[in-house]
Amino acid sequence: MPNRGDRGGSRTRAHIADVATALFLDRGFDDVTIVEVAAAAGVSKVTVFKHFDRKEDLLLDRLPDVVEIARAAVRERADEVSAVEAIRQTLLALAEERHGLSALDEGIEPFLRIVVEAPTLIARLRVFEHEIEAALTEELAADERFSGDSALLAALVVAAYRIVAVETVRRRLAGDDPADVAAAHRQRLNQAFDAIEYGISAHAPW
Template structure:
């Protein structure tokens, strides 16, 4: 079984995810099997499952990045910066660079539409929200500079970002101008995190 942490394993994982995403976009998520993904990627079904726990993760392969981004924002912040502000700055930076995780990247409408139309993908995203919440709460609990309720703050942060992101995705799929939408996305992020900052001070 390949080591998920080595460079070759990372390349294999990325290759499988790219092939799977292409098949899903072409034929629909529910119309492609793991066996078909493995064959198209030139690997075995066992290799696919060595890198991905479930079919949904083949498409949502960037989700693990979210956990590390959230934890790093808290862990690597300057001493004078609180965790809410650190996460806000990180999310604004992702939006500014039109990162795929911000839902502001160019040309991702087909990807977003496929997620919207597949109940199993929506369910996976909802489960992943809990994973981010747990990971963020653990990071806050281990941070000696933070003395508040880490579980509560993590839940509020995840909920705040979900509300902003869902609206951004809705408007992307409705055909809103990306430039104006990006500005509104940043404004909503700022408002949401200002409320969090005041409420948790």
């Protein structure tokens, strides 16, 4: 169980991220400095960097949540559920609740616009793809119920979700009907994971 210091640190991290996000939404990512974020949050620049390795992580502060969600999907699945199916169901659940990580959250367009318009944020997301792929590979390799190629499956899952997410973001920013976008998001998720589960499982059981 986290101690009081851990909880306090989590609150401080969340507060800094919230303040930074508000500044980025108001003025743009490139026009806000770390010093300005620290001042607005009432903390020092050192404190900001204690909680965040880089400026991009102030806006993309939920990336660590993605890692844990992916790991938990594999680790906590029932024995009769494949790793692919467990990840699929987790992603569909995020879509159903319009979770921010699905890009289906109401009013998320300003946030998405900041991300797509800042090359450094796009670069950070590309690095994160490698990070989540490595985490999934590690989790699958440690799972005694999994007998396939952990690195291959992790790469396929990350690539499949990237394709789905990019199209969802494009449609949200284009102003398409949110209900239609959500339905298409779920359909593409199922198509992608069907391709992984059934197109490959004959050769490498997941």
